[in-house]
Amino acid sequence: MNIVEIENLNAGYGTGQVLFDVSLEIEEGEVVSLLGRNGAGKSTMMRCVAGAKPPHIQSGTVRVNGEDITDLATHKRTSKGIGYVPEERRVWPGLTISENIRMAINNTSDPMSLDEVLSYFPRLQELEDKAARNLSGGEQQMLAIGRALASNPDVMLMDEPSEGLAPYIVRDVEQVIRQLNEEEGLTIFLVEQNVVMAMDVSDRHYFLDQGEIVDEMTPGKLQENPEIRQRYLSV
Numbered sequence: 001m002n003i004v005e006i007e008n009l010n011a012g013y014g015t016g017q018v019l020f021d022v023s024l025e026i027e028e029g030e031v032v033s034l035l036g037r038n039g040a041g042k043s044t045m046m047r048c049v050a051g052a053k054p055p056h057i058q059s060g061t062v063r064v065n066g067e068d069i070t071d072l073a074t075h076k077r078t079s080k081g082i083g084y085v086p087e088e089r090r091v092w093p094g095l096t097i098s099e100n101i102r103m104a105i106n107n108t109s110d111p112m113s114l115d116e117v118l119s120y121f122p123r124l125q126e127l128e129d130k131a132a133r134n135l136s137g138g139e140q141q142m143l144a145i146g147r148a149l150a151s152n153p154d155v156m157l158m159d160e161p162s163e164g165l166a167p168y169i170v171r172d173v174e175q176v177i178r179q180l181n182e183e184e185g186l187t188i189f190l191v192e193q194n195v196v197m198a199m200d201v202s203d204r205h206y207f208l209d210q211g212e213i214v215d216e217m218t219p220g221k222l223q224e225n226p227e228i229r230q231r232y233l234s235v
């Protein structure tokens with residue numbers, strides 16, 4: 001069953017169009033990454049699914065769990081099964097780890113417990129009472145993922161989870177993505193600049209080029225295809 005269906009999506013900012021007739025599908029239980037050069041429109045795409053402003057959807061449909069959510073506000077999308085980890089992470093800096101997660105728990109109708117969330121992040125468990133502002137980049141990323149997980153989503157949207165992180169922390173993020181997918185059965189849709197990381201965790205890739213979906217393939221196929229990597233990703 002398709003958990004995410006995007007059909008003929010056109011979207012942009014003000015009068016500038018960024019996404020052109022984008023259609024894609026993600027099956028329940030898949031890890032799918034959206035790859036493309038800087039400025040291709042990847043974050044815009046994520047925001048359109050998450051309902052985050054500012055992009056404006058001009059036409060097209062976003063369906064999650066078979067339901068049309070194109071015009072729903074972000075907070076209402078949480079109750080439709082969407083978790084969103086934005087590129088900027090946006091944790092509450094003055095609150096502790098557990099307070100950040102509790103805020104998410106209190107804002108949703110069918111949340112996970114704090115212990116359940118923390119069981120995926122041993123490092124956060126150790127630092128539970130530390131303010132988010134005093135965490136490292138990797139710890140903040142884990143907290144951002146944990147906060148999105150608290151609402152017990154069916155599909156998790158992650159915008160560049162590896163951005164700015166040291167390679168050994170990127171491996172921890174990969175591990176969490178795999179664990180959430182395998183143990184929680186969570187469907188994951190991620191945007192990544194780190195192609196190696198995306199190939200390690202994904203079942204399938206979509207390629208976005210100048211706001212259009214230009215290709216779709218498995219990591220194995222991408223591995224064999226340096227020409228594609230060069231054409232769409234410059235790697």
Ligand SMILES: Nc1ncnc2c1ncn2[C@@H]1O[C@H](COP(=O)(O)OP(=O)(O)OP(=O)(O)O)[C@@H](O)[C@H]1O
Pocket residue numbers: 013018036037038039040041042043044045054193
């Ligand atoms: N808030 C905004 N207001 C106006 N234009 C924007 C805004 N955010 C992004 N854009 C424009 O939309 C286009 C696509 O940007 P987007 O961030 O979606 O690309 P991206 O593929 O995620 O790139 P990157 O990897 O650099 O984040 C760019 O031309 C960008 O300048």
